[in-house]
Amino acid sequence: MATIKRIRKSVLSMYLRTKCDRELYLSLHEDKELEKHGLPVALQARPGIGVLQTAGRDFEDDRNTLLISLFGPAAIWKPDSKAKTKPAQEDLGQLLNRVQTVPSIIFQGKFDPKPFQKSTFGQIGLNATQAATIPDLSGLIPDLVLVRHPIVDEYEVLADGERKAINSSDSRLALSIFDIKHTSEANPSYCSEISLYALFLANWLKENNLDNRYYVAADCYLWTRLKLDQSKLDKLAASGSNYSSEDVVRALIEDSENANLRFYLPTVLNFFREDIPRVIAIGDQSPNGWQNLEWHVDQRCSACDWLGHEKWANTNEKAKIQNNPGHYCFTSARQSGHLCQLAGMTRGARKTLEVHSIDCVTKVASSAPNAPAFQEHTHLKREKNRLPQRANSLLTSTVTVDQAAMLASLAPAPNFYASIIVNFDASSGMLTGLSIVGQATTYTLGQQPKNFPVRTFVVDQKNLDEEWVALQGLLTTLSDMILSAEQFVRATNGITAQITFWEKRQFEELCAAIGRHLPKVLMLQDRKTRSLAWLFPAEELIERPDGAISPCVVFIDEIVRNVVFAPTPHVITLFDTVEVYYSGSGPVRMTDAYYREFLTNGIPRERIYEIWSNVSTITRGTVSLPRNTVISEYSNALEKQCRALNSITNRLRADFRGHLKSRAARLLTSIPQGARGVAFDSKLWIWWEQLQFATRDLSSRLLLAQDAETLEANYEAMRLTNGRRILQDLYEFDILPGSTEAKFEEGDSFLTLGKDALPGLPFNRAQDILKPMAPAYTDDSELLTRPLWSTISAEINSLDLLNRKARVRLFHWREQTWFPYLVSNSQIDLLNDVFITKGISTFKWHDICSNILSSVGTPPIATPDLNAARAMAAAPPQRRGTDPPTPIASVLWNATALCSNSIVPQITAATIADSAEQTHNLNASQKVAVKNAIEQQMTIIWGPPGTGKTKTLAALVHSLTRALSGDRLGTNILIAGPTYKAVEELIERIIIAIANDASCLADIFIAYSSSQRPKNFSHPYTKGRLASFNLRDREQLADECYASLSDRNKITIVATASMQAWKFAERLTNNCVGQVFDTIIIDESSQVQVTTAISPLATLREQGRLVIAGDHLQMPPIMALEPPVGAEYLVGSIQRYLIERFQIVSCALEENYRSNEDIVAYARSIGYRSSLASVFPHISLHLIAPLDTAISSLPQGLPTSTLWKEILEPSRKVVTLLHDDDLSSQSSRSEAKIVAGLVWCLRNSVSGEIDGRGGGAHHPPTPKEFWEKCIGIVTPHRAQRALVVRELKRIFPSNPPELIDNAVDTVEKFQGGERHTILVTYGVGDGDVIAGEEAFLMQLERTNVAVSRAMAKCVVIMPFSLAGHVPQDKKALKTAHALKGYLFEFCNKEQDGQILFGQKGKKAKIRYR
Secondary structure (H helix, E strand, O other): OOOEEEEOHHHHHHHHHHOOOHHHHHHOHHHHHHHHHHOOOOOOOOOOHHHHHHHHHHHHHHHHHHHHHHHHHHOOOOEOOOOOOOOEEEEHHHHHHHHOOEEEEEEEEEEEEEHHHHHHHHHOOOHHHHHHOOEEEEEEOEEEEEEOOOOOOEEEEOOOOOOOEEEOOOOOEEEEEEEEEEEEEEEEHHHHHHHHHHHHHHHHHOOOOOOEEEEEEEEEEEEEEOOOOHOOOOOHHHHHOOOOOHHHHHHHHOOOOEEEEEHHHHHHHHHHHHHOOOOOOOOOOOOOOOOOOOOOOOHHOOOOOOOEEEEEEEEHHHHHHHEEEEEEEEEEHHHHHOOHHOOOOOHHHHHHHHHHHOOOOOHHHHOOOOOHHHOOOOHHHHOOOOOHHHHHHHHHOOOEEEOOOOOOOOOOOOOEEEEEEHHHHHHHHEEEEEEEEEEEEEOOOEEEEEEEEEEEEEOOOHHHHHHHHHHHHHHHHHHHHHHHHHHHOOOOOOOEEEEEEHHHHHHHHHHHHHHHOOOHOOOOOOOHHHHHHHHHOOOOOOOOOOOOOOOOOEHHHHHHHEEOOOOOOOOOOOHHHOOOOOOOOOOOOOOOOOOOOOOOOOOHHHHHHHHOOOOOOOOOOOEEHHHHHHHOOOHHHHHHHHHHHHHHHHHHHOOOOEEEOOOOOOEEOOHHHHHHHOHHHHHHHHHHHHHHHHHHHHHHHHHOOOOOHHEEEEEEOEEEEEEEEEEEEEEEEEEEEHOOOOOOOOOOHHHHHHOOOOOHHOOOEEEEEEEEOOOOOOOOHHHOOOEEHOOOOOEEEEEOOOOOOEEEEEEEEOOHHHHHHHHHHEEOOOOOOEEEOOOOOOOHHHHHHHHHHHHHHOOOOOOOOHHHHHHHHOHHHHEEEEEEEEOHHHHOOOHHHHHHHOOOHHHHHHHHHHHHHHHOOHHHHHHHHHHHHHHEEEEEEOOOOOHHHHHHHHHHHHHHHHHHOOOOOOOEEEEOOOOHHHHHHHHHHHHHHHHHOOOOEEEEEEEEEEOOOOOOOOOOOOOOOOEEEEEEOOHHHHHHHHHHHHOOEEEEEEEHHHHHHHHHHHHHHOOOOOOOOOEEEEEEEEHHHHHHHHHOOOOOEEEEEEEEEEOOOOOOOOOOOOOOOOOOOHOOEHEEEEEHHHHOOOOOOOOOOOHHHHHHHHHOOOOOOOOEEEEOOOOOOOOOHHHHHHOOOOOOOOEEEEEEHHHHHHOEEEEEEEEEEOOOOOOOOOHHHHHHHHHHHHOOOEOOOOEEEEEEEOOOOHHHHHHHHHEEEOOOOOOHHHHHHHHHHHHHHOOOOOHHHHOOOOOOOOOOOOOOEEEEEEEOOOOOHHHHHHHHHHOOOOOOOHOEEEEEEEEEEEEEHHHOOOOHHHHHHHHHHHHHHHHHHHOOOOEEEEEEEEEEEEEEEEOOO
């Protein structure tokens, strides 16, 4: 059905917010056109929404006025006919002709894309037929266009939507677009609007033959409210001093946010190439074609004109909804039982159920949790027990709870608890209202609790001063409540407390507000009130040491989502929940729709803007209200929100009495001071480790409260059954099929035992599960009263995943009879239907960290770091310390001096480096690294992928050993790293080098912690002692190692994990800081935190040598929480700390031996030095059989495509395969089959040797060669790994399964490896899942490690939906350029195709270089 359509830029914006095909199609029509054709007619916007538009216009007028005054004659604009001081729309060409000086700025320049729209679509790849289907685009009016001179190394936007670097000799002027937005949050829809402007402006220049005078700069900006309180332009205007136009431009750019066109241009291109044509084709197919378009109701739909929520509708619109309920999504979902009614249902999960014919709520309610559909998607697997209950609740309008659930976040008996509500406006970046209610109790029989009434605080003016008044009111009220509670319970050392928020976002907004006013908070007179800054910490402030989010803070919506099944459709909101789940005589209802956001939890933003308008009378339709009445109504709404939250919390406490397993945390109201007797920065480091411990502890407790199915779905539990005792504490189990990909390996320890269908069992005491007549336990009876997680330890002895067998040690470290006693006398079967998961670690690294840094003390060189002061909100000491400097202190605070201090004469270092060069065939950069490391007291070696870092370090140790052996001098060398695996590879190379050198003598020891199994190094070694051992008392090999280290005539090399190194100082010097090692090498230093690195540093000798080796663009340290903003380098890796704090220049290895030039060029594009070069630039695959033959022999069940040949063509070194999949989450069967098909083709065509590297003769690879050299498959998720391995084992049944297992792994496991071909498979297509994992999936380091494993070819495989996703999170956006750049810029050519799965074809596309 043909209809008249048009496109406005708002159509693009709304589509990117909702990703709703139905909304997109309908929004292409005017209301009259919709009525004419019987299509759903748009409903009016929410009541009072116009006030937001007014606020936006006022903000734009204010900014324009400021800019016009600052630019003076360089401001190019046409006055409005009515308001002469405001710019009016004017033809861009005419305004551009008026530019006399550069820089100048153009206001409201309009250009009409219609004359060149079809040619634009031709530029971006649409043919004439496709271009004709795209509706006309309305006129485009960028708010501002800055005309300026070119900038070196910047990019221009081309007419085809690609970016191109500007030539240094380019004389054209740049046009940089600015869009003014009344918001504090730049989001993809706003940035995409600017990208739309940029694309069509580039084509406008081309159409008007102006592209030889101007270009569109890729650096375009959003001018938002984000920096309004720190505006450089406002300061410039207020200064009254002379300033140039260039000064104004710099201030404008500082006040704005870069629109990141490199991310959003592909989004706009895809909108016109794919989204619009697809939606129109389906919608126009028949009169009711719009009904066939994809739709889904969730929180993103609250502003949609076709939502159709009756409670927002006026009388006329209610009639429209009632007459045509199928026209509006909310009523249509209710009428049809649409699966989106199930709160939390992702779009991919919904489609997965629909594929399995579970297409309505009724069918979900009747589905068994073991239905096959529930195994096909992570969300469904995790929720398989809850979804039927949630569906039943919707169908029956009843409420049930999970009676077996344990709540690890709610404490059973806190002395004080409060509920806090936070309302905020994302546009202004301000709070709008706060409320709090509380209660204190002693739990004494006959004594009534002390109730604190609800207090509300409305921010009634749109400025930071009024926000501070409200914030101060909340903090003061809470402080008064705490003081009164302490007096009520007669507490002398603080009270136990819990503070509930409905959702985490509200807590985060409160923390952000604290950050905006942090100086004022820290200057409050009352110390107790001031201390609340650490209860709600700003992002630049380090949290209290007792947890990343204080154990006192609880988010109720998370609990409700997991254990309460209520008839709340689409989204679990506060008021939907409290209407059916409440404590007391009745629910707290918000009956006034003006104050309720139906798919979210806040008060509608327009209500506060009515107040902020400052008019005396506010008009809503035919009703007029005094402003004070509206403020009172707003306050009443805040009060109801607070009472609703309190009611739900009390109901949870009542329903789950006896199942509340959180510890009632003590609410600390003192100002944290940090450790005493240590240097100022050391306070931060100790504090950070205490905080990491507390955060991990809390996370572990929350983990242990979860059910087996949820843990298994997240790969955090291995479910076991049929346990049989093999030896004293060793049991053999069968692994259940869904658990073979759990995140465990042989040797994993510190695990605990759980029970299916009994979540939270580890929190139970042994005496609670014993049979009534069980015999007494005669050994340590105290074990009976302790939680099981602390008395039963699990350790994986062996795993046979092929046969699904596991051998697990189950024991108590001291009482050998304990677990057998429990097995015999427990009411619960502990050997069947159980699981193992990570336990709660009691190992406190912060204690060791504190001991080391206390021994370091406060030396005079320990200059405090100002960012440490900001993070701790503490003033650095004025006096310098007096403790004598130690070598570790010199590294931490005087690293610059160490780098310039020579400890070996230059000529000696050069001689040793020459020897290393000859023996190990070092290149120039490797030789320089060895020379510097020998000569200087400290060297940082930057080893990009494939540059031979391990080889260089082995050459360094070997050549140093040889030189000292020749001089008959002794030395102690330590090799440390983040893991044992990291140091094992290096020490093995050192062992081989020394063993094969007749002039070398050295004892070599590899030390492991007491819980690790030492590796047996079997290489023949006759040059001294070679042994691996556990670091524990009464260990003979350990004593031999200590004796060797003590003999100053011997060369002793020790390798161990960084955390173990301090033990050598303690044993040999009776102090955790002691001079033991003359040379320390910390390998893979990008993964070693500063607080871990102090362990090996504590053993450094005076004038000792320190080598820090790693690559900060590969995987970073694993941390329990995000560091304070601004202090990331202080608690990040030791490599980053030294580089950023002391501006030390790394000694970079510059020749890549692994990869061809295309792959190395990609590495240079993401941050490696331009000097990084490929030694073998022409490496490529060599085919010994035609690809056509291999493709034609694909086994049954694998997909086919003409693209296979294009992908595997040896001349294409970097390739992207994009395919159609919006269902999968963490695993994709179709993508696993694609991978298997490509592997099959390689296995049957590729040589075991590659071209371009001077290898051996070409030959068909043996299975061992193929899986260990030729192919590697990298994936972010273990679920996808499992599917790929399963497919590969199916089509290669005769190949050793362990070879296939080792060829497929996650990014973390592949770091350090290499293969001829790397296939990177993402397996995530569900847009909702992608949004939740964007930082993980698009992390620069993760992308870098995956791609850089490839020698000859890298193929990245992912769904279109992932490729097109633009991160919302700003931190994710900062590093997403690595993946986005690979997909859309580095792979710069494109070919469309199709993948056939049997008879069904799926759209696909390859991009390549």
